[in-house]
Amino acid sequence: DIQVTQSPSSLSASVGDRVTITCQASQDIATYLNWYQQKPGKAPRLLIYDASILQTGVPSRFSGSGSGTDFTLTISSLQPEDFAIYYCQQHDNLPSSFGQGTKVDFK
Amino acid sequence: EVQLLESGGGLVQPGGSLRLSCVASGFPLRIFGMSWVRQAPGKGMEWVSTIDDTTTARHYADSVRGRFTISRDNSKNAVYLQLNSLRADDTALYYCARGFSTFDNWGQGTLVIVSS
Numbered sequence: 001d002i003q004v005t006q007s008p009s010s011l012s013a014s015v016g017d018r019v020t021i022t023c024q025a026s027q028d029i030a031t032y033l034n035w036y037q038q039k040p041g042k043a044p045r046l047l048i049y050d051a052s053i054l055q056t057g058v059p060s061r062f063s064g065s066g067s068g069t070d071f072t073l074t075i076s077s078l079q080p081e082d083f084a085i086y087y088c089q090q091h092d093n094l095p096s097s098f099g100q101g102t103k104v105d106f107k
Numbered sequence: 108e109v110q111l112l113e114s115g116g117g118l119v120q121p122g123g124s125l126r127l128s129c130v131a132s133g134f135p136l137r138i139f140g141m142s143w144v145r146q147a148p149g150k151g152m153e154w155v156s157t158i159d160d161t162t163t164a165r166h167y168a169d170s171v172r173g174r175f176t177i178s179r180d181n182s183k184n185a186v187y188l189q190l191n192s193l194r195a196d197d198t199a200l201y202y203c204a205r206g207f208s209t210f211d212n213w214g215q216g217t218l219v220i221v222s223s
Contacts, residue, residue: 094166
């Protein structure tokens with residue numbers, strides 16, 4: 001099974017900061033990597049699929065990059081509504097697997 | 108508007124069973140693969156099961172294989188997850204999600220608590 005490891009597990013940032021979250025897969029997954037955002041008490045929301053494709057309706061301050069085993073989610077200018085937990089998910093092979101999450105909170 | 112509404116969760120004793128339902132609206136369910144993903148309290152996401160649009164392929168996480176069964180009834184716009192032989196570590200919020208491997212819409216979840 002493919003493992004995905006996110007880092008950091010948490011970070012503190014301020015409105016306007018550039019935020020970067022990384023995800024590393026245990027083997028080559030090409031670009032079969034998705035990013036989700038989850039706010040407290042809410043269902044996850046798909047932000048980016050296949051490593052770099054922005055889901056419809058997601059603000060352009062979110063971007064994704066990477067291929068193979070190393071991936072990055074970037075928020076170019078953090079907004080108040082972006083404080084949340086972010087998960088990566090590999091879908092190259094079943095079982096699909098999620099990273100452990102990165103909590104972005106207010107500095 | 109795409110909506111997924113789960114139901115069927117509750118408190119059950121170890122070894123017991125539940126049937127979760129997910130009713131879809133706002134899109135033609137018959138052309139989409141559908142999945143269940145769970146989240147234990149305070150924990151991350153765990154993919155549980157997926158069924159393709161034709162019901163030909165059903166996939167399960169190792170942790171639930173042989174105990175859980177996914178099914179669908181396109182005529183009722185519904186997807187189901189039968190949970191048998193429940194264990195304490197099955198306690199979680201169970202989400203229904205649209206998609207075979209990329210989950211672009213999620214329900215609000217139904218809570219399953221396994222406890223004596």
